[in-house]
Amino acid sequence: MVILDKAKLLEYETVFFYASEMDTRLCYVMDQAGIPHIEMPAHRLHDNVKYADVPIPQTAISYHGEMSDTVWAMISKVDPEYLAEKMKEIACDEDLQKIEIDMKTEVLD
């Protein structure tokens, strides 16, 4: 299971871009580490004056390091470079895949 190091937190909030396919896993890892975060579709970042000038990438990292064009943005105090390094681990972590399945699927009646 990938664990985020809280010691890597910055003093200020930053933006990290990721493929929405990774949303469940990434948010789970953030929650486990107790790191507050806000996620949104990347284009909505510009709704906030504070982030109006932040360039938004066309693609972001998805499963097994592949790229996807559904880009989401996450605001937190985690160093984006550190998070980028961790993304491949998060994408391939089998425990996280299992958690994702359980969180997203449900067998009814």
Place this chain on the structure above:
Amino acid sequence: MISREDQIYNRINTYINNYGIKTFIKMTPHAIDKHLGLSDDQLINRLFKDSNPTNDASVFDIEGNRLNRYIKESFVSIIPLLAKRLSDDKIAYGKKIKIAGKPLDIPIGHGFRSSDGKEYQSYSMAFIVRKEANDIGFEFVSIFPDITVSGKIEPTGRTAYDAYTKEKSPLFEAYLRCINEDANKENKNMRELLIASYYPAMISDEGDVWSEKIKLQMQNDRGMTELNINMYEGSISYGKKSFKTAKYDQAVRSIPEHYKAVFPDQCRHVNNFINMYRHIREGIELSRSFDIRTQYEIEDAKETAHYGFGLDKMF
């Protein structure tokens, strides 16, 4: 050797690429129709009538080609999870499986969540499929904007009762249902049960006139107590036998202390509920407790709806 899961994955993928997502949906034309263009009335109706309200009290806000495009995008994102579930022998044929897709880049629909009575916009779709021994291993059952916890959601700031105006009985029933679900979820380890029921005004087959009534039942090891609030007469009674009656405002105060301790939030709901009811019916001023706490919750919801604000407060 290629795994069974991969075989299923490839089969679904090939099917989608050859025939398109529309061929799936054609199998169940109602899947989309019943989630498009519903009014608030219909939505709330569904919230309290359907046995599985969370799944169904939602509606798509987009339609046509745009909706098709997003359905395809969302469906493609669930194929790996779907293949995994379909290849799982522990899940029998005929079972329904609900799968939530990845969050999309726009909110695609909205709905009320029964557990808290609030309305949310959803960025994710959920698909319900039935495992079947056919060419692709499943059949479509339904598609809807997923307002449950596993989907990406954003509060709109409305609640079930905001959506309703005067004299709309379903509102009250829906709201009481929320109270029930909350109470029983939060207190599942306790041997206590709160049942709130709403009885609209009606004339029975025998010609008896029944006035509008709210009944709150509390069960525990020692039996059951009942609190009846008669909206028409402006009276309440509690205990198995109606030995006491009081006015509305006394009703709230009279809710037994024990009840307050076990269901503090529900007690507040009941309080708000009665006040709101009287506000609509009789034009009374809303009480301070209604104003402060309920408004506060709604304000909270609005704040988180503006992404990018308020993170500092969380640290």
